[in-house]
Amino acid sequence: MNIQKLVTTVAAVAAGIAANKLLTAGWKAVTGHEPPTGDADDGExxxxxxxxxxxxxxxxxxxxxxxxxxxxxxxxxxxxxxKD
Known part of the structure; x- marks a missing residue:
């Protein structure tokens, strides 16, 4: 098993999740509403x-x-x- 690939993958996934949470909170703070979801029914x-x-x-x-x-x-x- 390649430890480097495992650690960097876990770090990248965790960072992506954290960034998404931060972005959602920031979007709410700036615009006052939920961020877009891409749902076709969301006409607002x-x-x-x-x-x-x-x-x-x-x-x-x-x-x-x-x-x-x-x-x-x-x-x-x-x-x-x-590393290995």
């Missing part, structure tokens, strides 16, 4: 708001996952844990 969300949310959420989650993956790799490369 404008197309512009949907596009902005998609762009922001994609950037935030990608940044968090990349940061976590690099941090996990750096931690593994420091020698604190065996």
């Amino acid at each position: 969300i404008s197309l512009g708001e949907l596009v902005v949310f998609a762009a922001v959420s994609g950037a935030v989650v990608t940044f968090a996952r990349t940061f976590a993956t690099r941090g996990a790799k750096k931690w593994l490369d420091s020698g604190d844990i065996p």
Whole structure:
């Protein structure tokens, strides 16, 4: 089993989940309502708001996952844990 792949995957998934939770709370604080879900029945969300949310959420989650993956790799490369 490759420990590095396992640790970096877990770190990336955890960071993505945390970033999504933070983004949801931030969206509520800024706009005053729930973020868009992509549900076709949700007629209250404008197309512009949907596009902005998609762009922001994609950037935030990608940044968090990349940061976590690099941090996990750096931690593994420091020698604190065996790689295999």
